[in-house]
Amino acid sequence: MEKITAVVVLLILKSGTVSAGWSVTFENPNICAIKGSSVDFRCTYNYTDGETVTKTAWYKGAFKDKIWTRVRLSDFPSYDNRTEYHGDLQHNCSLAIHELQVNDSGYYYFRFDTNKFGQRSKTSVYLSVTGLSAEVHPEQVRAGDKVTLECITQCQSPSIVWFKDGLPLAKPEFRAQAEDSGTYFCAVKGQESLHSDPVALDVQWEVLSLQSLEASHTGLYLCQVRNSVGEDNATEVLLTVDRNDINRVILFVGIGLKVVIVVLLPLVVIWAGCPGVRVTVLKAIILSSVSAQYLLAPYHTDEFTQKRQQV
Numbered sequence: 306m307e308k309i310t311a312v313v314v315l316l317i318l319k320s321g322t323v324s325a326g327w328s329v330t331f332e333n334p335n336i337c338a339i340k341g342s343s344v345d346f347r348c349t350y351n352y353t354d355g356e357t358v359t360k361t362a363w364y365k366g367a368f369k370d371k372i373w374t375r376v377r378l379s380d381f382p383s384y385d386n387r388t389e390y391h392g393d394l395q396h397n398c399s400l401a402i403h404e405l406q407v408n409d410s411g412y413y414y415f416r417f418d419t420n421k422f423g424q425r426s427k428t429s430v431y432l433s434v435t436g437l438s439a440e441v442h443p444e445q446v447r448a449g450d451k452v453t454l455e456c457i458t459q460c461q462s463p464s465i466v467w468f469k470d471g472l473p474l475a476k477p478e479f480r481a482q483a484e485d486s487g488t489y490f491c492a493v494k495g496q497e498s499l500h501s502d503p504v505a506l507d508v509q510w511e512v513l514s515l516q517s518l519e520a521s522h523t524g525l526y527l528c529q530v531r532n533s534v535g536e537d538n539a540t541e542v543l544l545t546v547d548r549n550d551i552n553r554v555i556l557f558v559g560i561g562l563k564v565v566i567v568v569l570l571p572l573v574v575i576w577a578g579c580p581g582v583r584v585t586v587l588k589a590i591i592l593s594s595v596s597a598q599y600l601l602a603p604y605h606t607d608e609f610t611q612k613r614q615q616v
């Protein structure tokens with residue numbers, strides 16, 4: 306009985322000596338990465354002195370026949386040409402995965418074998434792969450409204466940058482102006498090529514319509530919006546009315562009718578049917594209440610000849 310006890314104690318001590326130096330350590334056991342990017346699993350492993358590592362392998366947890374098991378990454382066709390082992394047969398077991406896909410999310414394990422024993426990692430690395438989604442709040446925007454751009458991702462507090470029509474945007478919050486209409490997308494800083502799908506912003510704004518222009522209309526124009534919060538002004542727009550511009554023409558010629566018309570026409574160019582006949586620059590014309598027929602004769606820029614024939 307004493308001999309059997311001694312043998313059991315000896316086996317326990319020997320086993321403890323072998324496994325005491327065996328371990329696998331992951332630098333970051335929880336990793337969140339953007340779809341399309343690359344990720345590094347930094348890993349180290351240790352074993353008993355005097356042993357030689359013969360092989361290493363990475364695994365991914367998966368259900369097979371409703372049983373959780375560890376499957377070699379090399380057995381997944383989707384990882385072909387996307388994994389890169391940075392480790393060695395000493396102590397480094399780091400792994401890189403490129404062009405991440407959403408279905409790469411999951412638990413990863415490491416195993417190594419020596420000339421005497423094999424060791425699997427007791428813990429794992431959990432990888433979460435997420436995309437980016439851009440949103441505009443509110444969805445309908447009028448000039449002067451506050452706009453907030455939101456970049457949605459499962460990763461915690463990444464450094465987000467924004468772009469408008471492909472150009473960097475300073476802030477994701479602003480008061481909407483007409484020039485803010487366009488497409489916006491977000492990305493993680495340092496990985497700008499991996500951005501969200503673009504989202505459109507259409508700023509609705511008021512339109513000032515001048516039915517007939519005069520030289521006195523020349524000047525700077527701006528619109529102002531007000532609400533309970535405050536007020537804001539749009540960017541000024543310069544309007545220059547040139548005497549050679551073409552605008553609307555309203556011409557009523559009455560034969561045997563009583564007509565009262567006020568026509569404000571800053572300028573117009575009319576080519577007549579006969580070559581060389583041109584009419585330019587009609588100024589304010591006041592036609593009094595008469596029964597008459599009006600004929601327009603050719604004239605130059607500052608000349609206007611009116612002939613009237615009484616009926």
